[in-house]
Amino acid sequence: MTIEQTLLDSKKNPPPETVQRTLQTVLKFLRTEANQTALQNRIPAAATHVRRRHNYYYDEKFFEHDPKAGIVRNVYGQRVVRVSEDFITGLLAGLEEEVGEAAGEIMYKAGYQWGLEDMASFVPRVQAEFLVQFEKMSMGMMLESWWWPLQIEGWGAWRYDFRQHKQGLIFIDLYESAVAQSLGDVGKVVCYFYAGMFAAVFSVLARRELAGIEIQCYSMGEDYCKFLISTAKRVNAAAFWRNEGATSKDILKKLSTV
Template sequence: MKIGKEDFEALIKGEKDISSYIELDTVAGTYSVFGVRTASNPNYLIKAIYEMNEAHLNKKLAVKAVRKLFRSVGLGSLGLFNLLKKSGMDLPPAEFLLLVFKLQHQQGWGAPFELVEQSDKRIVLRTKHTFESEILKDWKMPVCGVHMGWIEGVLMAVTGKTWYCLERKCVANGDDCCEFVADQVEPSWKFKAQAVVKGDSAITEFIEHKPVKGTIKLIDDPVVIMPRFVFSSMMNSLKKTMGELPAGGVNYRAYMDMGKENIEHYKKMGITEPKTLSDMAFTFYSQMGWFRLVKDEWNEEKKEKTITLDNTVESEAFGSTGKNVCYCTAGLLAGIIEGSFGIKVQAREIKCHSKGDEFCVFTISNKAE
């Protein structure tokens, strides 16, 4: 089906709707719009995608995962944008967004959008409801990951810049409409890392895994997947060479240096606030499977921090031993605190899951000069 400038102008003005350009061949099992193969909008499929991600993450991060998926879908709009330009229609980004969502709405993806605000670096859109805010009303929170991702992808495609979209209002959260604020941002390690720390993203969103090539990157940095048995193997090897306590001391020191080096890496991103640095390290190690942070307490009288962890790499690797085993984790915590706050500390494990305790508990205190 051939489509030209006059068709799009008629669509924008409301003189035509998308039904004129839909071709349904039930025998062949094809559904096309503007001659491009597409599909209908089965709500149960989108709900399943959300719930699949929720099972591995949580509701908030499931929305982010769907957002990442549909950001890629939005990038595909570049073809339509270029077609319009060839037809002599050079629409500004905000107007092109409205056209995209008008076409989507006419295929069942929600209500029409209105433009609330626009500038070179900010676009605000509003709609009565989106289809995902209707099917996920029981989530009682902002859920429009599909539309946030679409908005980001479309704007990235047509401007060549990075955009970040926030859903300011959502029908699924009890609001009277769904409202989206898209801002042009500078892509950076710092921006992505801080989003993870704040709980706005998970590190899985920034993992680039190419198993055939044997490479994994996390926010552009090469990383490796390391089995937990490496810790028990490493400790047992050192124990055979020098004894248990000296081996524990070597691991403590090695991982303390690693913790400090990690903080220095964050500082190169321009982050200087000590608590932000330590929170960032705890969040990243937790989401990478080193441990789960249960709680973090500060005793002002003793000037002592108590950190309670679950699923530490050593306690999981060694299992039940009847004694403390988390020398690497203790050193890592000490290095993170030393690097973040610029003080000398010592970390001590006072409870351990391998010893039979519910959690692994560590105290961090100032080191005597």
């Protein structure tokens, strides 16, 4: 299954403005004559400095240090910051102290915007790396290429589930969430940033607005976190059931009725 086969007709389902801006950036790159010619000639047009190595299994291969400037970058030139679990815990605690229950919504929106921006830079990068048009890539290869840098940076390992995509349901299992493992067992879901990020990425791929929600969390004593990506109607229903105490298995059963 290629990305091209799974994309929806954006004319029939116009995406919201934020997703539309990201799509315009992505599609502009895909359609430029220079880019198409470069791909046909097997010359990376997006970034001639992109490294052609695909696997970075060690920190010293993936990160580049500049001790004099005090800067760390990954192999794609993106600046990264190493933080401790105390930093993550303090950041979220400070946000909750300032805005209360709205902290989750703020983190979700931050994750959503981050996901949109990341996809806008990822598309030209992955085309240059693999010399394949983005819409012709297999979905599995594309998604793993997007997630791998995040995994080596400490965001955790994931497993996506498309078995119910024809019903409009996508599920993601996340292992070793940086947020949940930092906070520990606090009896509630905490990975709002991830939920927003996943929602943004699949909104761009589907060319319509999707929403995301965490329906199972390591911070609730579970072995791993689980997310649902679907329409806002279904996500809102899942949020209601979750807040009423439903387990992820209960929510999965109820979704068929929405």
